[in-house]
């Protein structure tokens with residue numbers, strides 16, 4: 001059961017020698033102090049759309065993957081039990097302060113790798129992954145973990161930038177992806193492996209945010225024996 005108070009619980013799996021931090025953790029250690037300023041309002045529309053698409057109901061157990069500084073946490077229904085996980089202690093520290101400031105007693109936070117979660121199978125009714133799929137090292141592992149911890153029939157909503165369909169834009173994105181990789185973001189991630197993940201039934205794929213440069217993916221989890229199977 002989730003705690004009633006927001007907590008950050010560093011996971012033993014995350015223990016990492018300080019001399020060799022992962023590039024993602026290094027990137028978000030640097031970004032944490034300015035993250036809300038740079039990516040707060042600019043990406044807010046997509047967050048709001050994603051939360052609406054999740055459609056969390058009172059009593060739902062919700063997982064926010066890559067919760068970051070917790071910019072969306074106060075928008076969840078207070079009757080939901082919300083679990084936020086993130087790899088970056090610096091981002092999570094800010095999310096924790098946000099929970100305290102807003103007195104969000106329905107939220108718990110964990111330092112955890114979303115590619116190797118410490119939750120049991122079939123735990124969550126709803127899962128949101130906002131602007132994180134192109135940040136993790138292995139998006140396929142992330143999707144598999146999301147589907148593992150989701151209950152059969154659970155709704156999964158992803159908002160992310162994917163490789164552009166226009167060939168010229170795509171070429172530009174590929175050429176800058178080496179640089180963006182250094183700041184913890186792959187600008188040229190193809191959407192197909194995500195929407196074709198086995199056990200993920202895609203219901204809708206729509207443009208999101210300004211100029212539709214981001215994509216909102218709404219889907220549900222199909223597991224053997226679930227009512228949505230078939």
Ligand SMILES: C[S@@+](CC[C@H](N)C(=O)[O-])C[C@H]1O[C@@H](n2cnc3c(N)ncnc32)[C@H](O)[C@@H]1O
Nearest residue numbers: 028066067068086087088091113114130131136
């Ligand atoms: C672009 S930020 C998005 C934050 C938040 N979802 C938002 O809407 O602003 C990406 C977040 O994913 C986290 N992240 C990256 N790799 C991760 C992983 N393997 N497991 C958990 N979180 C990860 C980063 O630390 C960062 O906080």
